[in-house]
Amino acid sequence: MKNPINLFLLFTLLFTSTITFAQQADDLVGVWEPSNGKVRVKIEKIGTKYFGRIVWLKAPIDSVTNKPKVDKNNPDEALRNVPLKGFRLLKDFTFKSAGEWTEGTIYDPENGSTYSCTIKMKNKNTLDIRGYIGISAFGRTDVWKRLEIKKQ
Amino acid sequence: MKISTLLSISFFLIAIVLSSCGGSGKKATYKIEKASFNLEAPLFSGANSTQAEHKLDLSAIKKELGTDASEVKSAKLIKAVIYFQDSASTDLANSIVLSLAGDKVDMAQVAVANPLEAGKKEVILKGSSEAEIAEFFNQAMMYIVLDVDLKNDKESSLKLSANLEFELEF
Numbered sequence: 471m472k473n474p475i476n477l478f479l480l481f482t483l484l485f486t487s488t489i490t491f492a493q494q495a496d497d498l499v500g501v502w503e504p505s506n507g508k509v510r511v512k513i514e515k516i517g518t519k520y521f522g523r524i525v526w527l528k529a530p531i532d533s534v535t536n537k538p539k540v541d542k543n544n545p546d547e548a549l550r551n552v553p554l555k556g557f558r559l560l561k562d563f564t565f566k567s568a569g570e571w572t573e574g575t576i577y578d579p580e581n582g583s584t585y586s587c588t589i590k591m592k593n594k595n596t597l598d599i600r601g602y603i604g605i606s607a608f609g610r611t612d613v614w615k616r617l618e619i620k621k622q
Numbered sequence: 623m624k625i626s627t628l629l630s631i632s633f634f635l636i637a638i639v640l641s642s643c644g645g646s647g648k649k650a651t652y653k654i655e656k657a658s659f660n661l662e663a664p665l666f667s668g669a670n671s672t673q674a675e676h677k678l679d680l681s682a683i684k685k686e687l688g689t690d691a692s693e694v695k696s697a698k699l700i701k702a703v704i705y706f707q708d709s710a711s712t713d714l715a716n717s718i719v720l721s722l723a724g725d726k727v728d729m730a731q732v733a734v735a736n737p738l739e740a741g742k743k744e745v746i747l748k749g750s751s752e753a754e755i756a757e758f759f760n761q762a763m764m765y766i767v768l769d770v771d772l773k774n775d776k777e778s779s780l781k782l783s784a785n786l787e788f789e790l791e792f
Contacts, residue, residue, distance in 0.1 A: 514671065516673055516723045516729075516765050516767060517723060517724065517725045517765055518725045519723070519725065521723070521729065523669060523671065523769065524669070525668060525669055526668070538716070540736065545752070546731075546750050546751070546752040546753065547751070548734075548748055548749065548750045548751050548752070549731055549734055549750050551734055551736045551748070552717075552719050552731065552734045552736065553669075553716065553717050553719070553736055553771055555668060555669050555771060556668070556669025556670075556671075556717075556719065556769045556771050557669075558721070558729065558731070558769075561728065561729045562723075562728045562729055575728070
């Protein structure tokens with residue numbers, strides 16, 4: 471390893487590997503739409519983990535209150551006034567390997583439940599989002615598509 | 623709608639209130655003052671997110687308390703006030719949500735103000751009574767995250783600051 475060429479090659483390999491790893495992890499960042507089309511979710515990075523919050527709602531107004539929808543089913547009563555627009559549905563995802571993020575959770579505002587969740591990227595514009603209780607076998611997978619949000 | 627924000631916390635103060643709690647542990651108040659946030663322009667109406675890093679150092683508290691406890695057993699947010707800087711006011715936003723995040727701790731939503739009282743420079747958030755946040759104080763660092771729901775597009779950046787107060791039990 472005393473050969474300077476070997477040292478250079480080793481350094482180059484480590485450097486490029488690190489960059490590639492970071493790029494793959496950040497592939498998740500962007501705006502995504504679940505199959506039901508009711509919301510659009512922007513996935514961002516905070517620290518070393520990934521989080522997704524609602525940036526658009528198909529029906530933003532609550533038909534009962536005639537006001538913007540809030541997280542009325544939150545188990546924590548003090549937080550039932552949190553607006554759904556901006557709400558973080560996806561939390562604490564860690565990049566595991568190419569195209570896979572794990573150890574996260576997904577929240578369902580329609581019943582106030584939080585589920586374990588994994589994300590698999592089928593291609594750059596398609597995600598498999600699997601929510602489950604306990605073990606992954608008992609769950610449901612939804613397909614999310616990447617969007618580009620442009621200013622209106 | 624791209625928001626990238628991270629400003630350092632300009633100043634933080636640790637205040638200590640010693641108390642004994644019937645053998646269940648010693649309590650202290652931990653204050654974070656003037657945590658700074660910047661929502662970078664251009665901003666679009668709707669939910670915008672900003673964050674600030676906060677490095678934790680409980681050594682002064684432990685010294686004052688005379689405790690060698692290795693970890694915080696429970697923590698509760700007891701006060702959260704957000705300040706609009708410069709000429710900005712609550713007229714710009716519909717709501718603000720405060721969360722804590724960490725690299726080794728699951729994110730916790732800890733306080734909200736919705737709607738905001740018009741024409742004010744400061745907002746007092748309502749804290750969660752159930753959020754369990756002790757683990758954040760056993761880390762070296764946490765992220766303070768603000769979600770600000772803006773009423774309209776905005777072509778200039780929006781600066782905010784926060785004063786937070788936590789009750790810790792060792």
